[in-house]
Each structure stands twice: as C-alpha cells, then as structure tokens.
Amino acid sequence: MDVLRTEFTLNDMPIEVTLPVRATLADAIRSTGATGTRVGCEEGICGSCTVLLDGRPARACLMLAAQARGREIRTVEGLAAGGRLHPVQESFRRHRALQCGYCTPGFMMLAVGLLEREPNASPERVRAVLASNLCRCTGYAPIVDAVLAAQQALAGEVI
C-alpha cells in the first residue's frame, strides 16, 4: 500500500508521520498519541474531530493527512498551559457542558477558533457557529452558556 511522509506542526511541535495515502488528518493526529481528537461520523457531520487549521476550525476527518503538509494544527491537548485549564475548558467544567465527553474536544476547538477570531461575536453568532457540531447528551444549552461565559472570561483577561 502506498504510504506518504507528511510533516506538520501539532500544538507548536514539529511532527512527522508516515501513513497510507488514504489516512485522514484525524488518523495522523491520533497516530502521534494525541487521542483527544475524537473520530465520530467520518463524514463531516458530527464535528467531534474539529481541530484548528492555521487558526480556523476544520474537520480533521475531511482532510487527507497529506493535505496537512506544512500547516499548523491545534488540538484540545494544546489548550491547557502551565497546569491551568484554558478558559474555555474551565467554563465547560463549571457549566457542566459535557456528560459523556465524546464531542467535547471538538466543541472546544470550535469555540476557541471562534472566540480567537471574533472575540465580540454576538450570542446569535456563537449559537450559529456551535450549530456546526453535534452533542447527544447535553441538549446544547450548557454548551452555549459555557462558551458565552468563556467569552466574558477571555475579554477580562485581555484587560
């Protein structure tokens, strides 16, 4: 089977993977041991594999690993820093925005991507973007609450 070597940046670390050509970016990330990126539907619907691609949320199941060459990828493993949870993670915990937790890393990366690019996103905009991912446990309200609260926390940090 054809294999291909691909180099990209994962959470600020240069990495190199050698995988079959039909492997996805999600496969590549998980092959490094960073299994926080969940694989759900593998057709772009559920969003549990959402990562940041050069700062924008993208489905890791809808990219070949080879297409990540030279790109900067961030996953849930890159959120906490210095032993402290990222404000989005802290907010998910405080608002009980997860039950089984399978969708959580995808939702967090979706939220971080949005709040970094659009710190003043309206609640309607936050809801519209969060509609990109599926959660079968929480009914979404706690997730929306968590992201809106994280937005406030991040605004406070900037000041």
Next chain:
Amino acid sequence: MRPAPFAYERVESVEEMLEALARADGEGAAVLLAGGQSLIPRLNARLVRPRRVIDIDGIAALDHLELDQELRVGALCRHWRLEEATSLDGPWAALREAAAHVGLHPVRTRGTFGGSLAHANPAAELPLAAVTYGAEIELRSRAGQRRVAAEEFFRGPHRTALGPGEAIVGARFPSPKPDGVSAFAEVSRRVVGWPLAAVCVVLHAAEGVIQGARVGLGAVGPAPRRAIEAERLLEGSALESSAIDAAAVAAARACAPAVADGVDEDTRRDMVEALVRRTLAGLAGAVW
C-alpha cells in the same frame, strides 16, 4: 469508513494539474481533490472509487478573489474568504450571503468555490449565485481554455459541462450596476442544513423604477436556474407590493421541485414564493 485504495499525486501548478489530468484520462476515474468537503465523504462511503486522486489543494495561483470592474473568483478560493469579504456589499451582498450559507462554519474553512461548482449539488448556494449573477465558468485543459455561462454549465444533479481532462480554474462575475442591490435567502430544516429552497436576487433601479432584475432559484429543480417570468414582471415596476406578489407567484410557478426530505412539491413552491416575497420586500427600501 476508509476510501478504496487510490494512487495519490500532489500538483503545485495549473500546468501540472492539467498534465496529471491528461495522463490519468486513459486510466479513467481520476478525481481532483481540493478542499475535500464533498469529495472526501463520497470517497469514504465509496460512492466514488477513483484509481487516482490528484490533490490540487496547494495550487496557490488558484486561490484568489479580485474585485474591480468585474469579480474574479479563483477555483481554490475558500468559502470563508467570500463570507468575510466586506467589499462584497450592495450588488454583491447576495454572493457573500450565499457563501455564508454553505455547509457549516468549519466546512467553510476548507471548502472551495471551484469544488462547489464541480460538485454541482442542485441545492448548493454558490452555483445558484453564479447562475443569478450571470457568471462565466473558466475551464482549462491541456488543449486550451474556454468559458461556459453558468446557466449552461450546470446540467443536472452532479452533472456539469466539464469535459474529459478539463478543470475549473475560476469564474468571472460581470459587474452589476454599481447602485444595484441584492439579497439571498434560503429555507432549511436546520441552520446548517442543505436548503429546501433558496432564492438569490439582484436588482438595479433608476428613479425608483426597476431597470434590471435577476431572480435565481436553487434546490427546487435539477440545477439552479433563473425565473425569467418573475424578472420580466419586476422590470419597469416600482417594486410595489403588487409587483412583488406577481413576481413571487411567477417564480413559484417556474420551478419544478421534487418531493424530498418528506417535503412535498407544493410546500417547496410555497417556500419559493415566500422567499421571493421576503427578499424583494427587504430590498424595496433600498430601491425607493
């Protein structure tokens, strides 16, 4: 789910892409992979089983968006670029709004303009915008290049005018009148779903009278198309409520939606009528 095995080739320029396409033509079943937001799910489900995947995602020369007298959109322009292009206002606002309705937020990070045109889903927003604005799709092959009017490019569900060895390199949108206005609206079950009906409208007026009208309908036929009768009824009117009503009814009559997602034909016609009425009423203030 994993795709059936394929040979993978990455190309870095248009010339390399056309060479690779020409070479693969003999084998049959080669596909161009750009953003992959439609193609990769189809590969995973093995709805397509190409022997060769030609990855054009990194051809920098095709990733552009230029607005001067006309608008030129490169085949690899990502949806988010159109969505975030604040220069696309007034007569171009409907194109920007159409892009903002494509797929989901993360899909717009990767999905490409040319990919959407090539995939030719009858419900897709950007093909509808291309037809409404009278865009010309630019095709290249090793034999040369040609331009095809968007109205002739879309032949039916997932069927286009693309010939063997041909690839989309971009599209040219002729400039609408500078004082024109435009609107896009769709009905879907969820914010992020495919539309059950979509409408794109571009108008320009002089002294309160509509001089030119383009009304495009999406998701309610085998390919996006213009509602010519509705356009004719609008031209010469002052966009008064009776003209809006007449155009909305004419647009609903002009489409042939199939029963889909448990929604019958009449309901989808009603959606078209409501969308045409809503978009025109929203523009009426700008025209007067």
